[in-house]
Amino acid sequence: MTPIRFSSSSLREGHWYEYVIRFALGGTATVFTGLVSSRYGASIGGLFLALPAIFCASATLIEKHEVRRKRQTALAGERRGQEAAALDAAGAALGALGLLVFAIAFSSLVEGSVPAAFSGALFAWLIVSVAAWYARRKWRSVRLARNAEKDDGTAISRCRRS
Amino acid sequence: MTEYVVRFLVGGVVVSAFAMLGDVVRPKSFAGLYGAAPSVALATLGIAVYHHGAGYAATQSHSMMAGAIALSVYSVLVCQLLVRTRLRAAPATLLSLVVWLIVAFGVWALAGGQA
Numbered sequence: 001m002t003p004i005r006f007s008s009s010s011l012r013e014g015h016w017y018e019y020v021i022r023f024a025l026g027g028t029a030t031v032f033t034g035l036v037s038s039r040y041g042a043s044i045g046g047l048f049l050a051l052p053a054i055f056c057a058s059a060t061l062i063e064k065h066e067v068r069r070k071r072q073t074a075l076a077g078e079r080r081g082q083e084a085a086a087l088d089a090a091g092a093a094l095g096a097l098g099l100l101v102f103a104i105a106f107s108s109l110v111e112g113s114v115p116a117a118f119s120g121a122l123f124a125w126l127i128v129s130v131a132a133w134y135a136r137r138k139w140r141s142v143r144l145a146r147n148a149e150k151d152d153g154t155a156i157s158r159c160r161r162s
Numbered sequence: 163m164t165e166y167v168v169r170f171l172v173g174g175v176v177v178s179a180f181a182m183l184g185d186v187v188r189p190k191s192f193a194g195l196y197g198a199a200p201s202v203a204l205a206t207l208g209i210a211v212y213h214h215g216a217g218y219a220a221t222q223s224h225s226m227m228a229g230a231i232a233l234s235v236y237s238v239l240v241c242q243l244l245v246r247t248r249l250r251a252a253p254a255t256l257l258s259l260v261v262w263l264i265v266a267f268g269v270w271a272l273a274g275g276q277a
Binding site: 043081 | 171174176186188194199214233241
């Protein structure tokens with residue numbers, strides 16, 4: 001199983017304007033949520049706290065970086081770029097479970113203590129997201145091992161028959 | 163006006179920080195967790211507590227649960243679109259926003275949401 005590690009290579013690959021775009025998108029999404037809340041109420045505004053506005057930009061950037069990396073080695077990287085963005089989306093689906101637990105923890109703690117609500121909700125998000133990611137990896141590696149075993153078994157019986 | 167400038171700056175900083183964290187962690191599926199990080203939520207809820215109090219932030223985070231369920235559906239859909247239909251990332255993520263809106267408002271209405 002691939003271990004979790006840090007690599008600063010993506011930061012070197014990024015252009016300055018990509019960071020500006022992310023900053024602007026993050027700021028705009030936060031302002032938009034505030035505007036929706038003040039116009040339609042806190043309840044509808046709350047929905048937009050999980051708006052995937054930033055995800056659109058991140059997935060596009062990941063795809064672009066992967067395509068660029070492949071082109072440097074004179075290969076067409078479109079498919080590789082789509083796969084990298086798909087992997088990011090698979091991770092985001094698990095992260096969304098963490099986000100759900102963040103919201104549950106925050107709403108149950110905030111009226112008691114604001115600092116406890118923020119720290120507890122963040123901690124819950126981290127634990128649930130990482131646990132969901134780890135469980136999925138474990139499940140996938142078990143499934144792959146079973147499939148490989150099954151393939152070996154079929155190959156052996158085919159050899160015996162021939 | 164000042165409130166919205168503060169919102170823009172705080173939102174930009176928090177979102178950029180989470181996005182950079184997502185950039186430096188590997189493998190890619192783990193980095194994807196940061197695509198669903200509570201970045202906009204942290205900035206918005208912080209400002210909500212400061213300006214309107216804990217009750218207002220509690221209401222927002224209550225509705226956020228429906229948004230998070232929709233985000234999970236949205237991410238699975240984007241993943242499937244990229245793998246099966248071979249759409250590029252930009253159209254896949256933008257088209258799926260319609261599904262996010264439908265699921266978010268659907269779950270919110272089913273849970274008895276009131277504006």
